[in-house]
Amino acid sequence: MAFEKGFLIGAATAAHQVEGGNIHSDYWAQEHMNHTDFSEPSGDAVDHYNRYAEDIRLMADAGLNAYRFSIEWARIEPQEGCFDEAQIAHYRDVIRTCKAYGIEPIVTLLHFTSPRWLISRGGWESDETPGYFARYTRYVMEHLGSELHYVCTINEANMGIQVAAIAKRYMRQMMAKMQAAGGNGAGKNDDHSGDGTVQMGLNLEKMMANQKAAEKERMEIFGVAKTECFTSPRTPHGDELVMEAHRAARAVIREVAPHVRLGLTLSLHDIQAQPGGEENAKREWAEEFTHYLPALEGDDFLGVQNYTRTRTDADGTMPTPEGAELTQMDYEYYPQALEHVIRRVAQDFKGDLIVTENGIATADDTRRVSFIQEALSGVEACILDGIPVKGYMYWSLMDNFEWQKGYSMTFGLIAVDRATQQRSPKPSLHVLGGFCNTSPRENGQHTPGYHSSDMQAHIDA
Ligand code: BGC
Numbered sequence: 001m002a003f004e005k006g007f008l009i010g011a012a013t014a015a016h017q018v019e020g021g022n023i024h025s026d027y028w029a030q031e032h033m034n035h036t037d038f039s040e041p042s043g044d045a046v047d048h049y050n051r052y053a054e055d056i057r058l059m060a061d062a063g064l065n066a067y068r069f070s071i072e073w074a075r076i077e078p079q080e081g082c083f084d085e086a087q088i089a090h091y092r093d094v095i096r097t098c099k100a101y102g103i104e105p106i107v108t109l110l111h112f113t114s115p116r117w118l119i120s121r122g123g124w125e126s127d128e129t130p131g132y133f134a135r136y137t138r139y140v141m142e143h144l145g146s147e148l149h150y151v152c153t154i155n156e157a158n159m160g161i162q163v164a165a166i167a168k169r170y171m172r173q174m175m176a177k178m179q180a181a182g183g184n185g186a187g188k189n190d191d192h193s194g195d196g197t198v199q200m201g202l203n204l205e206k207m208m209a210n211q212k213a214a215e216k217e218r219m220e221i222f223g224v225a226k227t228e229c230f231t232s233p234r235t236p237h238g239d240e241l242v243m244e245a246h247r248a249a250r251a252v253i254r255e256v257a258p259h260v261r262l263g264l265t266l267s268l269h270d271i272q273a274q275p276g277g278e279e280n281a282k283r284e285w286a287e288e289f290t291h292y293l294p295a296l297e298g299d300d301f302l303g304v305q306n307y308t309r310t311r312t313d314a315d316g317t318m319p320t321p322e323g324a325e326l327t328q329m330d331y332e333y334y335p336q337a338l339e340h341v342i343r344r345v346a347q348d349f350k351g352d353l354i355v356t357e358n359g360i361a362t363a364d365d366t367r368r369v370s371f372i373q374e375a376l377s378g379v380e381a382c383i384l385d386g387i388p389v390k391g392y393m394y395w396s397l398m399d400n401f402e403w404q405k406g407y408s409m410t411f412g413l414i415a416v417d418r419a420t421q422q423r424s425p426k427p428s429l430h431v432l433g434g435f436c437n438t439s440p441r442e443n444g445q446h447t448p449g450y451h452s453s454d455m456q457a458h459i460d461a
Pocket of ligand 1: 267402
C-alpha cells in the first residue's frame with residue numbers, strides 16, 4: 001500500500017500531555033488539589049518542552065512527514081492579557097525544527113487545557129470565552145501564522161457534550177445499582193464497570209465521590225465552585241460557545257494568515273445501530289457530528305478522531321461485546337471503525353478530511369502494528385473511492401499523560417522511561433513511517449535535500 005505524494009503521515013501529541021511543567025493551566029491546578037480526580041499529576045510529563053528536537057528527529061528518522069502538536073494557551077497568556085514572547089519563540093523553534101527535518105507542522109490552538117484565569121472567569125460556559133480565545137488566536141497567528149500551513153482551532157470540540165452524556169449514563173447506572181441493592185432489580189449495564197465509550201482517560205467513580213469536598217476547594221483555588229473546564233460536562237449553551245469560539249478563531253486566521261488551511265477536530269465513534277437501536281444511533285450521531293455542520297461551513301478540512309466503535313440498541317449505548325479484545329482504555333480493539341467513520345462523515349462534510357487522531361493504548365506493540373495497518377488500509381479504501389483524505393496522524397508519538405488516568409496508558413510509538421526521560425522507539429514507529437511516500441508538500445517552505453542526518457549533524461555540532 002502506498003499513499004500519494006504529499007499525503008501526510010505523522011503522529012500527534014498535545015502540549016499538556018507531553019511538555020511538562022504547564023503550571024499556569026487549569027489542569028495543573030486540578031491535578032494538585034487535595035480532592036483531585038487525577039490518579040497522578042502531569043509533573044515533568046515526558047519533558048518534550050526541552051526534548052522536542054530529539055523527538056522530531058526520531059519521527060524524521062522513521063520516515064514520518066507530519067507532526068501534529070498543540071500550543072499551550074496557558075504558556076502564551078499566563079495572566080489575562082499578558083502575552084509571553086519567550087513562549088512564542090519556543091513554539092517558533094518547534095515549528096522550524098519540524099521544517100528542517102522535512103516534517104509538516106500541524107498546530108492545534110486548544111487541546112483541552114486552558115489558562116487557569118479563564119476558568120476563574122467562567123471558563124467554557126461564559127459568553128466572554130470566545131472573545132478571549134479569538135484574542136489569543138490573533139496573538140499566535142500574528143507571530144507564527146506565516147510559518148504554518150495547517151491549524152486546528154479546537155481539539156475534539158464535541159468532548160464536553162460526550163462527557164455530559166457519559167456522566168448522565170453513569171448516574172443512571174448508579175441509580176440502577178442502588179435500586180438493585182434495595183431489591184428493585186438491576187439495570188442492564190450493571191456488571192459493566194468500564195465504560196469504553198468516552199474518548200479520553202476519565203476516572204468517573206473517583207470523580208463523583210470527590211464532588212462535594214472538591215467544590216469547596218475549587219472555590220478557594222479558582223474563585224468558583226463549579227469549574228467549567230473544556231472537558232467538563234457541557235450544556236447546550238456551552239456547546240454553542242465552543243462553536244462561537246471556533247468561528248471567531250476562523251475569522252481571525254482568515255484575516256491574519258489567509259494562506260493557512262484550518263479546521264477543528266471531532267471525536268467520532270463508529271456508532272453501529274443494532275436492531276431496534278436505529279433511532280438512538282441517529283440521535284447520537286446528530287449529537288456527536290451532524291449538528292455541528294453549520295459551524296463547519298467555511299472550514300478547509302475536518303479533523304477526524306476515532307478510536308473504536310460503539311453499538312446502540314433501543315436502550316442506548318451497549319456494553320462492549322462479550323469476549324471482545326479490549327485495549328488498556330477498556331474499549332474494543334476495532335481498527336475498522338476509522339474507515340466506517342470517514343465514509344459516514346464524507347456523506348455530509350464536503351471539504352478535505354485529515355485523520356488527526358487514531359490509535360490504541362496497549363503494552364503489546366504487535367497489536368499496535370496490526371491496528372495501524374488495518375486502519376490505514378481502511379483509509380486507502382476511502383481514498384480509492386474518491387474521499388479526500390489528506391493525512392493520518394497516529395495518537396500518540398510517545399507514551400504520555402493520559403489525563404485523569406495519568407501515565408498508565410501506553411498509546412505511544414515511542415516508549416519513555418520517565419526516570420531518565422530516555423526514548424525508545426517501538427517497531428510501530430517504523431511501520432508507520434513505512435507508509436509514507438514523500439516528504440511534505442513541495443511548496444518552497446522546506447529546504448530541498450535537507451535530510452534528518454544533516455539536522456542531526458547540526459544538533460551534534
Ligand atoms: C484526545 C487525547 C487523548 C486520546 C486518547 C483523544 O480524545 O484528544 O488527548 O489522549 O484521545 O484517549
